[in-house]
Amino acid sequence: MKLCREPSRFMIVLLLTSSIPAAVSSQASTIDQRIDELLSRMTLDEKVGQLVQYPGYSEDRAQAIREGKIGSFLNVPGAENSNQVQRIAVEESRLGIPLIFGLDVIHGFRTIFPIPLATASSWDPELVTAIEAIAAREARASGVHWTFAPMVDIARDARWGRISEGAGEDPYLGSAMAAARVRGFQGDDLTAADRIMACLKHYVAYGQPVGGRDYNSVDMSERSLREIYLPPFKAGADAGAASLMSAFNLLNGVPTTANKFTLNQILRGEWGFEGFIVSDWNSVGELVQHGYAGDAADAARLALNATIDLDMASGIYDGQLADLVRANVIPEELLDQSVRRVLRAKFMLGLFDNPYVDPETETAAILRDDHVAAARDAARKSMVLLKNDGALLPLSEDIGSIAVIGPLADNQVDLLGSWHAMGQPEDVVTVLAGIQSRAAPTTTITYAQGSTITGAETDGFAEAVAAARDADVAIVVVGEREYETGEGASRTALDLPGVQPALIEAVHETGTPVVAVIMSGRPLTIPWLAENVPAILQAWHPGIQGGNAVADLLWGDYNPSGKLTASFPRSVGQIPIYYARDITGRPGTDFKYTSRYIDSPDTPLYPFGYGLSYTTFEYGDLTLSADTITVNDTLTVSATVSNTGDVAGAEVVQLYIRDPVASVVRPVKELKGFTKIYLEPGEQQTVQFTLRARELGFFDQEMLWAIEPGVFNVWVGWSSDEGLEGSFVLSGN
């Protein structure tokens, strides 16, 4: 029996309309009038120009700007630069329509924060909003109006380098982070001098390419698409994201840049998304490369029909659209719709009234002290303590000697991580510098690089071993280069690159306790470390304050509170790996013919939601507000969490559910809530979650949202695989 079945469209429209702030709607009519007026004066070529975006600026583009044939640039940061180019559009073109400048402000503009996968590991949407607001302030002051972020692609395959740019494997957490980042970039008023427009990307399913190989095709059920990959886009759209980027990949055989199902039907139709859509870099051109469009004209037609408004970098709209309209292949009304959407964004940004930025404001905004302090705070809240045997950490104040070892220990550039916008290596505090400034004057610190990150040379091992032998503790800082992560950086092996594993083994053999600090853009396969070294801190690519943040954690000035948002596989062979797997007919046991590996446990090395603290938290008193609820009810689930250790700390309390019997088999667990609390030693707090019966639904066999009666399991836990368990009944009455 189904309690409730409804087209997904119903829920979605409800959510969307309730999220439009009144101020925006009243402003919209004025903007619409201004757009109408402008549009009536535009020639066909000028209209097409608004849909054209080129990368960088060079003088040979000046004439096209004067003629109104370019509406946007990417990669023209800097107040002076952008003003100079803007002046051509505003003062020398016939209609004076301002340009919109976009840039990949992925985790900071000049003040570089930890990579997005790291800040998602804070499980702290407010923190994420705050850092994106800082990124927005610096970017806008520099003449950037628009970021190509957040990337909200769910990723369950760490071979894919771009896992670093997202929030990990889970749609619920991914949705919370998507909304938080949009709010941070955009605030309430895009005309403000410290806000930029967000762009949800890459629509859609780009994060699940076959083989984990970037740009590769995606083959996926509509249910997975709707339940796992679309929700963060929906959440970002509901939070008001003004733009969205299509992707490079095929989805079930159809390129996502011309996909009428995902773009026209779901995004524009079901969700009513009115923002503008930019293609990814040359993804309109790649319609030909894919073998989906016969030639450039065909590609332009297919993309515009799928409501791709702005053509990034391919030049195909520039070369083709006007002719296609003249030949009646594309109706001018269709073109006008796209032009309207782009113009609306320019009005929303206030560019017609304020096209320029003040270079003095730029200087004042960049690397402000509070921005740098926020980078340190974000970094320490993003790091995840994976192991801490024998309470090796925190280090004691009077520790005699520390050996700081490894190719990322005295490294600046790689701590910036991929896509570091205007970030500069010289802004980065290295781990060595962080340790040197934190350690007591009586502590001896020695440093040995040991090896490079990717090279094969082991000449430096002897010095590293000698340093470790003489020290009380060895802090070994290892990981990936920044360019080994992010776009175009898929890997088939996820071990620490180069000879780093051998370096750690050599240091470990000295008998000096080892703290491994891992700086990577993805989960790496580290079973040897997990087995052999007493302490592991997953520090990700932590940004400009990474070294200070590591020191804060090593000495316990800040108690680690990050939790994983992507499962750590034991080996690449387990990929894709994620906690919300389906229940199989043969759950793995010791018996051979069950769903398991014969050469490895099927569990991850470290699960989603996992992370240690220097204190201990005890969970108790799981209470449900009712044993039975109806479809219109809300269940309250509460539990008490006590800090039973000696130091204060923050804990991420997680709510999971499972629908054990359903007409479509449900995952073993699904995250449905989380909260981060801070407790002094001995302090206790009751945490309450509200779970609406409506959230217990799923897409049924006809792709309709269904809520089915029956028993549900619920957990309040400290990771996806541990917690207090209860159950309740959703009644059919």
Ligand code: NOJ
């Ligand atoms: C290609 C990437 O896929 C996209 O994420 C980025 O925003 C654009 N290039 C622009 O740099």
